[in-house]
Amino acid sequence: MNDGSMDPEVPAAVQDLFDADLRRALIALRRAIHADPELSFQEERTAQKLERALAPIATDIRRAAKTGVVARIRGRDSSAPLVAIRGDIDALPVREETGLPFASHNEGVMHACGHDVHATWAVGAADLLARNPAMGDVLVVLQPAEETGRGAPAIIESGALDGVRAIFGGHVDRRFAVGQVVADEGPLAASADTFEIELVGQGAHAARPHESADPIVGVGALIGAIQTIVSRRLNPAHPGVVTIGTVHAGTAPNVIPDRATLRGTVRAVDAPSRRLMLDEVQRIAETIAAAYRLSAKVTLELGTPPIVNPPNATAWARRAATSLLGESSVVPLGFLNLAGEDFAHYLERIPGCFLRIGAREPGGAPIPAHAPKFYAAEESIFVGAAVLAETARVASEALSVER
Ligand SMILES: [Zn+2]
């Protein structure tokens, strides 16, 4: 933590955007949010802090999706296309062990994913856009409940994004130093869907298997067959995972049960692979069940889609990040992340780009998110705010020309 001077990694082009008052206000806001973390859809005090911070600079400040806050920053031309910046605001049920002076004082709840910084840089971006407006208006979307994957769909459902032509957001990442930004085109995070398969047969005495339709033998065959989805059906150039996480059947060693249940997850980074794997889970379950004189009840629960950054919007974000940080600081992700991120719901409907923003201070360790010792370096607030504000300007300009 340093209250005074910027890290040397943060270039002057970013530092100069923040005067001492704004810098102090953003650090204080981040620390207040971090110290008072709230779980998904319970972010009431967080929303109030954000509303207070936005009041002097934004118009149309309102709630969306219960504890979300949406505000508008006026552009130079009110008829120009509308662009949105999203910051998520919820915390996790994790007991904080950072030892920070502004550590959580809510027992068992912690900003272990850096959403305290995401909320703050969205407010910072709003401030920069109020001082130096984009061509069109910019919506600042402070989204609740990212961790449960329910916040983004609720924001969409609320209608708050109607008319938005491009949307941008980012995530702190301690694998990258403060001042580095990832703005890669293509897949960035995986879809995360779950399935449940119930095989129903006929129970019997363990000594009289011929009177049964044994679901346990069916489960044995099914587990092996499901492994062929990734190894034999999926194009090996496309990453994917099918994992069976639970298997439940039976009550006693001398009883053949009448049913068995499997649960698992499917991960993909493109829509066709996702569809293929889910369809194959269903088809293989039904076919294997039939082969063993069982019936299969397959329940697919769609979670977050994959994040796939489209070319145009990603080019705008890259241009913005490069102009602020220099070519060498816009770095490739270098590895595919098969975790989920609910920003993907926006990208299914609206072009945009999801960024990774370096959050490791000089000499710091690459602490993984969701760990009790995780925190984002304070300076990442300013990089995130500057890059998102400039990305909104570039996008707004480009969309205005296209009109
Ligand atoms: Zn998280």
Ligand SMILES: [Zn+2]
């Ligand atoms: Zn997160």
